[in-house]
Amino acid sequence: MPLGQVELALRVIAGLFVIVAPTLLFLGLWRGLEAMRDDELIEQVTQRAETMDRSGAGRDRPVDVLTDGSASPLSETDLSIVTCGACGTPNMQDASYCQECLTELE
Ligand SMILES: [Zn+2]
Numbered sequence: 226m227p228l229g230q231v232e233l234a235l236r237v238i239a240g241l242f243v244i245v246a247p248t249l250l251f252l253g254l255w256r257g258l259e260a261m262r263d264d265e266l267i268e269q270v271t272q273r274a275e276t277m278d279r280s281g282a283g284r285d286r287p288v289d290v291l292t293d294g295s296a297s298p299l300s301e302t303d304l305s306i307v308t309c310g311a312c313g314t315p316n317m318q319d320a321s322y323c324q325e326c327l328t329e330l331e
Contacts, residue, residue: 307331 261267305318307330314325322329 306315307318307320308315309323309326309328309330311328312323312326314323316323316330320330
């Protein structure tokens with residue numbers, strides 16, 4: 226067999242390997258991902274998450290600052306409001322004069 230034919234055969238084999246190997250690797254990766262998706266642990270975690278969603282619906286929800294008065298940041302501003310002695314208008318505590326009747330606040 227001449228040297229040129231051997232080299233040509235090697236090149237054809239290398240070309241086939243380059244074409245086929247990525248396909249096989251991809252199919253192997255795909256099968257592996259499917260096997261991991263159908264794993265028993267994944268099913269257990271999914272079932273546990275579903276049962277937790279059903280049983281504890283809304284229990285671990287973050288506090289709603291708009292409806293819960295104690296958690297509202299506006300409740301803190303209520304403490305810093307001073308009522309005008311003359312007209313009863315609420316004013317900011319650091320205000321010197323009433324915003325309604327301009328009476329000097331304490
Ligand atoms: Zn006033």
